[in-house]
Amino acid sequence: MHSVGIVHPQSRHFEQPLPLRSGATLPPFTLVYETYGTLNADASNAVLVCHALNASHHVAGRHDDAQGAEGWWDNLVGPGKPLDTERFFVIGVNNLGSCFGSTGPMHPNPATGRPYGADFPVVTVEDWVDAQARLIDALGIRQLAAVIGGSLGGMQALAWTLRHAQRVRHCIAVASAPNLSAQNIAFNEVARRAITTDPDFHGGNYYDHGVVPARGLRVARMIGHITYLSDDSMEAKFGRELRNGGLGYTTQDIEFQIESYLRYQGDKFSEYFDANTYLLITRALDYFDPAAAHGGDLSAAFAPACDNRFLIVSFTTDWRFAPARSREIVKALVDNRIAVSYAEIDAPHGHDAFLLDDARYHDVLRATFERIAAEVAR
């Protein structure tokens, strides 16, 4: 299968401030995005891809730089792939507060001329979606053929149907949830505390000190990473394997391969990810709860989505966003007699499965996009 090849990020500036759910207003802002494929004459073949915690607008293809990084969903998006760029105009957009180009805490606050740091407004999934809608406007797209996302990206896809139901036809939410459980919020809180208690954090204004709270970020990533894998996949990959063949009787050095792996993941992450972004994005996850405005009634929350069509996908070994949570979404849709299909894929990889190319998973996505493409052609 082919790749979309070399891709170039673009950016769009929005002069009109964005009203946020918190009541605050984000001053003029910039969104960085990439597109793949060609928008058709009536702008009816656009698919928006929403990213999760640590990803970006770089969904597919490769960047024309030294790293040549591959897009995070390159196995899904490209010519002849399930989300076929020969048929669809695919948009990846970087969310507000991120550290990959769109306006974020490391950018200057127009009020002070200094980096926002801790003063970057708390943004929500709904705010992201409203900003994405501005980009869709700017690209001349009245209605998206589909919006798709995994995990936190799935929450954005769901939020599109709740806030802009008329501007999207299909919603595909993979390994997602209608809100975070207490356990999930707890994991996020451990990660946040790791960052905010790092002496290099400086209350979020570490940019001024020329340091980054790398220790906090490392631990945050280690915690997160554990929850993205299943017990079985971790056991299969590492088991109790020792790094040096035998016990070293040390409490501080690496003994087990799993330790080595987590430290490596943590180190890598702390080199490219921003601590304030991590705090903002985990908070957006915590806050997402569309049922809350309806007394906890998720079915009532989905009533505006009556004309949308949904595909919900979960993975049996995903304990961070378990199938039961996806079934809650399905039930709310069924209660509203909304068109929904649901696939529960028996994959061993835990939450990470949504990024992998399990054939059963990709077959369902391919079938769904074929169906959508047929509608577009009509």
Next chain:
Amino acid sequence: MSERRDLELIAELVPPGSRVLDLGCGDGELLAHLAARRGCTGYGVEIADANIPHCVKRGVQVIQLNLDDGLALFGDRSFDVVLQLDTLQHLHNTERMLRETARVGRIGIVSFPNFAHWPNRLSVLRGRMPVTKTLPYQWYDTPNIRVGTFADFEVLARRNGLRILDAFGLHGGAMLRRWPNLRASVAVFKFERGADA
């Protein structure tokens, strides 16, 4: 149940425009047929991974669930018709499923292989479990963990307070109303929840 004629005979039991839940919908053939020919809407429920993309391609809304886990996803009387075709015999909790069918739909339609079909009786008389077109498996590898007869279902339905609205046998694409327990390879029942159930 893959035979086209059987499918059409069962489809005729479904009132046009019905909201349908098809439990064990396979590749979605019947639901697609009901949508195209009878203007029906609704969902299929299916467990097999391979069938899900087929349903999606056909435009059938399919929900991947194990029916042995029950129908908690669906509200009381939320469908006009609940279909359970060639499915009942694969379930561990057949009786609960039947009650769930009656809870979720106004009308239930079930079909299953009739073990009392005469060639099966002959086979058992000869001392061997039958292997036929409708029951194509050996006893040790069959997914049909329940074997029942046309007459057995009447008893089970009564036991669960279901009122039988129609019942007939199918064999070779023909509807059999005389001696179905003997002559039919497939039993079909249409029922509703009785007043006291």
